[in-house]
Amino acid sequence: MKTIIEPFRIKSVEPLRLTTEEERKGLLRDAHYNLFGLSSDDVLIDLLTDSGTSAMSAKQWAAIMLGDESYAGSPSFRRFEQAVRHLMPFRHIIPTHQGRAAEAILFHLIGGPGRKIPSNTHFDTTRGNIEATGAEAIDLPAPEGLDPAAPHPFKGNIDLTRLEAFLRENGDAVPCVMITVTNNAGGGQPASLANIREAAELAHRFGKRFIVDGCRFAENAWFIKQREPGQQGRPVVDIVRDMFALADGMTMSAKKDAFANIGGWLALNNDDLAERARTRLIQTEGFPTYGGLAGRDLDAIAQGLVEIVDEDYLAYRARTNAYIGERLATLGVPIVQPTGGHAVFVDARTWLSHIPPLEYPGQALACALYEVGGIRACEIGTVMFGRQPDGSEKPAKMDLVRLAMPRRVYTQSHADYVVETFAEISGVRTSLRGYRIEWEPSALRHFAARYKPLGPG
Helix, strand or coil: CCCCCCCCCCCCCCCCCCCCHHHHHHHHHHCCCCHHHCCHHHCCEECCCCCCCCCCCHHHHHHHCCCCCCCCCCHHHHHHHHHHHHHCCCCEEEEECCHHHHHHHHHHHHCCCCCEEEECCCCHHHHHHHHHCCCEEEECECHHHHCCCCCCCCCCCECHHHHHHHHHHHHHHCCEEEEECCECCCCCECCCHHHHHHHHHHHHHCCCEEEEECCCHHHHHHHHHHHCCCCCCCCHHHHHHHHHHCCCEEEEECCCCCCCCCCEEEEECCHHHHHHHHHHHHHHCCCCCCCCCCHHHHHHHHHHHHHCCCHHHHHHHHHHHHHHHHHHHHCCCCECCCCCCCEEEEEHHHHCCCCCHHHCHHHHHHHHHHHHHCEECEEECHHHHCECCCCCECCCCCCEEEEECCCCCCCHHHHHHHHHHHHHHHCCHHHCCCEEEEECCCCCHHHCCEEEECCCC
16 A cells, blocks of 8 residues: 555544635735744745644543642642653653653752753753753754754764763753754754664763653554664664663653643653652642643543554654655755754755854745745754853754644645645745844843844835
8 A cells, every 4th residue: 555544533633714815915014024923814835843733632632631630639630640641751851841841850959050960952942941041052963954854763872972072071060961863953853773772871880870762652652663674674662662761861741742732741760859759740840640631631542552652643743844844845945954853954044055053044944935835844954053051143044934733733735735825935035035143132042033034125
């Protein structure tokens, strides 16, 4: 069978509002050319993020009706805790309202001025939460991960040679080693089980905790099963357990690989650190058995964790993005190869080579996608990562545009429409112009920055 169909049928639909290109140009202008500023009602296909945008299943909606809203000791928490521990064998499971809350608690406890936290690549909120404590977020991606066209199967790996040298030089300042699976900022690329294992061994050799940012753990495990020697034929569930058995803790946004619209957790093995985390949780999120969530959310997450490791779903998920990537490649649109599990990443710096990195080619392409096709995508490049701690700016390592596919939301017809929009842009891409930032907040500027187009118009 050549076509991998959606392994579900649609039970409820939500209408989409069609707009004209002239309407969209005005709407984008009113939003100061920031896609985050658009009303979702004015977006035809929303690929801004896969976070919290999944379609929940009938069983998840049924689970919501089981939600118990007791302030303390809710059975919803017990079901949530059991579902997490079934996949991730940590001693302490601490719910939070989403992944960045878990990060904020962890780095409040282990970060601080003078601290340095290495990772394969920290994503935006992770970096923001680290830097908010005065610590430094260090990216050590594998060399292959910096070449969008390289076909390496595990471009999400951490550079083990650089990590060892970093730990030797900065060991006293390092509270933990992190790895993000999959590596979102690096193109949604997976890390191999061997790389995760060696990174954990290095961290432990130097007496450091090994922490996994597990937002897309099931997609990462699927790629391990498909691509890593010796892993074929193993159940995805077993690979997931192997990944987390190597770690001392994890942060998690359940808005990704748990099919939930909200939620997350911090998981730890160390009793003392977990106790301090729960104290901080009570101050900032809620009691440790609900952590800023309603009981119904905990039940939805518990059911989502059952569904995310379904291998028929994971095959469909990976194939959806591969299909879009293959069709874009036939148009001559450069993408990060191979396609990732949750998104297709377009190499805007290469495709719009006439726009300098400091004029934000990724933002220019994202704006064009909306104007031409009503598609909302996300810049992952110099806007997101170019601002330096000292206030200066330099080009990011790559200027990408992420087409993040919400789980179980769009069909192949939507995918074909995305490709057709790129085909239309292809004919005018050399006329696209860059942008300058007119105003930006002090941190995480891509969420709220205001832009002005450069050149005529």
